[in-house]
Amino acid sequence: MSDRRTPTWADDSELHDEYGYGQQQGQGQSHAQGQGQAQGQQQYADNGYPQQNEQYQQHQQNQQHQQYGHGNQQQYAPTPTDEDQRRYAQQESLRQYAQQAQTRPRVQPTYPPYQEQAYQGGYVTETGSWRFDVHDRTSSYPDQQTYDTYAPYDPYASYTAVEPEAAPASVEPEAESEKPGYTLPPVQESAWAVDGGRSKLLGRWVMLCVLLIQTGLSLRLRGTAFQDEALYIAAGHYEVGNILHGTPVPGDFEGYFSGYPKLYPVLAAMVDSVAGLAGVRIVSLFFMLGATALLYATTRRMFNVRAALGAAALFSVIQSTVFLGNFATFDAAAIFLLALAFWIVVRTGRSHILMVVLAAPPAFLAFGTKYAAGLYLPTLVVLAVLTAYRHRGLLALARGVLFGGAMLAMLVASYLYTGSLGGISQTTTDRAKGADTAATILQHSSEWGGLMFLAALGGSIAYVIRPSMGEMPWVDKKGPGKFRRISLGVVLTGTALLAPAYQIHLQTEISLFKHVGFGLLFAGPMAGLGMSRLVGPHFRHPQLGIMLYVLTLVFGMVQSQQAYSFPDSKEMTAILRNMVDRKGSYLAEEHEVPAYYLRDKTDYDQWQSTFGMDYKDKKGKQHSGPDAYRAAVKDAKFDVIVLRGTVTPEVDTAVTDALRGNSHYRLAAVSRFTTSKGDGAFRIWVKR
Numbered sequence: 001m002s003d004r005r006t007p008t009w010a011d012d013s014e015l016h017d018e019y020g021y022g023q024q025q026g027q028g029q030s031h032a033q034g035q036g037q038a039q040g041q042q043q044y045a046d047n048g049y050p051q052q053n054e055q056y057q058q059h060q061q062n063q064q065h066q067q068y069g070h071g072n073q074q075q076y077a078p079t080p081t082d083e084d085q086r087r088y089a090q091q092e093s094l095r096q097y098a099q100q101a102q103t104r105p106r107v108q109p110t111y112p113p114y115q116e117q118a119y120q121g122g123y124v125t126e127t128g129s130w131r132f133d134v135h136d137r138t139s140s141y142p143d144q145q146t147y148d149t150y151a152p153y154d155p156y157a158s159y160t161a162v163e164p165e166a167a168p169a170s171v172e173p174e175a176e177s178e179k180p181g182y183t184l185p186p187v188q189e190s191a192w193a194v195d196g197g198r199s200k201l202l203g204r205w206v207m208l209c210v211l212l213i214q215t216g217l218s219l220r221l222r223g224t225a226f227q228d229e230a231l232y233i234a235a236g237h238y239e240v241g242n243i244l245h246g247t248p249v250p251g252d253f254e255g256y257f258s259g260y261p262k263l264y265p266v267l268a269a270m271v272d273s274v275a276g277l278a279g280v281r282i283v284s285l286f287f288m289l290g291a292t293a294l295l296y297a298t299t300r301r302m303f304n305v306r307a308a309l310g311a312a313a314l315f316s317v318i319q320s321t322v323f324l325g326n327f328a329t330f331d332a333a334a335i336f337l338l339a340l341a342f343w344i345v346v347r348t349g350r351s352h353i354l355m356v357v358l359a360a361p362p363a364f365l366a367f368g369t370k371y372a373a374g375l376y377l378p379t380l381v382v383l384a385v386l387t388a389y390r391h392r393g394l395l396a397l398a399r400g401v402l403f404g405g406a407m408l409a410m411l412v413a414s415y416l417y418t419g420s421l422g423g424i425s426q427t428t429t430d431r432a433k434g435a436d437t438a439a440t441i442l443q444h445s446s447e448w449g450g451l452m453f454l455a456a457l458g459g460s461i462a463y464v465i466r467p468s469m470g471e472m473p474w475v476d477k478k479g480p481g482k483f484r485r486i487s488l489g490v491v492l493t494g495t496a497l498l499a500p501a502y503q504i505h506l507q508t509e510i511s512l513f514k515h516v517g518f519g520l521l522f523a524g525p526m527a528g529l530g531m532s533r534l535v536g537p538h539f540r541h542p543q544l545g546i547m548l549y550v551l552t553l554v555f556g557m558v559q560s561q562q563a564y565s566f567p568d569s570k571e572m573t574a575i576l577r578n579m580v581d582r583k584g585s586y587l588a589e590e591h592e593v594p595a596y597y598l599r600d601k602t603d604y605d606q607w608q609s610t611f612g613m614d615y616k617d618k619k620g621k622q623h624s625g626p627d628a629y630r631a632a633v634k635d636a637k638f639d640v641i642v643l644r645g646t647v648t649p650e651v652d653t654a655v656t657d658a659l660r661g662n663s664h665y666r667l668a669a670v671s672r673f674t675t676s677k678g679d680g681a682f683r684i685w686v687k688r
Helices: 021-028 031-047 053-068 082-101 144-153 197-219 227-245 264-302 305-315 319-324 330-347 353-369 371-392 395-418 423-429 438-465 473-478 482-495 498-506 512-535 542-563 570-576 592-597 626-634 649-659
Strands: 139-141 157-159 586-588 614-616 622-624 640-643 665-675 678-687
Touching: 197 264, 197 305, 197 319, 197 542, 227 264, 227 592, 264 305, 264 319, 264 330, 264 512, 305 438, 305 512, 305 542, 319 330, 319 438, 319 512, 319 542, 330 353, 330 371, 330 512, 353 371, 353 395, 371 395, 371 482, 371 498, 371 512, 438 482, 438 498, 438 512, 438 542, 482 512, 498 512, 512 542, 570 592, 570 640, 570 665, 570 678, 586 592, 586 626, 614 626, 622 626, 626 649, 640 649
Parallel strands: 139 157, 586 640
Antiparallel strands: 614 622, 640 678, 665 678
């Protein structure tokens, strides 16, 4: 074995085999014999070499005699010649260079140890040095670094770059490896827990499927115009005429509408002029799809993609979302505007505090579109503080004040411009109390949105306990504080209880099935988080999330179909078309429907509803309530009377009593229909 401290040539067996007997022995000589010879020579190298060639030759002869004695005389080296002496002198010079190299720091060659590869008469030894061919008086170094290291000590050193051997003509060169058509991008350790590019793209595709399912559920609902739809669209046409031509508006729409009549009704009338009732309902579908998409974006901003998909999936299939997606009233537009304001508040949480003012116009328009949306404006103000508190500190309070002040300023300006907003008190704040009990309202509220509310409650509790699921444990340390988590859960989940609580105060559940959806929009982020926690980290229990979604979907399908089942008025309006003109006076239990379908033959003020009337009979006596209808029928005031006996039963009874035995009227037709509540019929009386 060679000494690793010595340079290349000091490890060369050629320098020690002066007389070439190693070549005569060939490959049959064992490794142990070669090692013993090297050790003997190394002893002379360490003690200094003799100066006379004769002494060195005598030593070699004695050593060979001891090693190859006993019948091995034929292997003795021949008598040294002048050529051998000259070679020895040259080798002695190289040894002096090697001894000088030992005093310098060792530089490890670039060749890996124990790698032997032939290069033009030499090879790399197990120490990493290059073995050279002394017979050709050259030492070839194919590596530049090795050459620079040993060239100062090797008079025969030369640098030779090794070129790859050319393939034979008969052998075809190997085909170059083709570049792969697709390279997998680096995958994050938890793709669904962090908004990476892959998770965003996958989330958008899943979100598209959610919106398609929502579209299918809404479009499957069929029916003629409902009373409220017909009223708002017909009123919109009169408002458009008033805006464009100054035509007087029949009736005080501002006094009893649940929203400002020059907002949604005008939009509905414009669409109705082009695409009819179906087109107006499609607009509502777009509003609800937009609300679902904004809920997804808001939740993704607050939490992550998984929670956002859960929130959107649950909200898209509850009965109020499905129902309002094919219902031409104020509600769909108001929910969309609230969702837009909600998204802006969350989206600008880290921006300059003045950016929150961008959420004020859609929030105010939501209130103007439907006054009941004002119940959720305080939630937006509180969220303006909570979403910025982590990054702004106490400055977040100024953000909330700024947002609330902007909405208040818009409300004052609109009141000064429009004058009266009497519909707010009549339809919202001072609405007439009913007879529905708190137990009934709570029961129906739980049926219409209970599953999503429970998911939001579970998500709030889980969020307070731990800010993240632990798919990436180091994220837990970066989560918001516990106080902020508690506040966020209470505000968002508690907002879902505002509509049921207020209608318990009013003791009525009229429109509650629609208003439930307003609160669940704000509870959506916590519901999505609850669904994500239910599934668990790394989708440990996906069946639980699927079960929750399917149950919510089934309940939403059934409940929306039941709520959407109102009387089919197609046959009734076809019969009335031949009985009405612009000169008569008509009484109808739901007068908005025939007034909408027959607006080309009648005016809106020709129709009288059964919800209230004052009348002075022919004798000059003043009547009100059911007595007013009884007296008007006896005096044959109306040319056509249409009743179905379920909307206003007291008035229907008074009119029926007045028609019994009345020679002024005859029963002209009966139009039957079927709803989820059973069979019914429109009965049409005509003046003789």
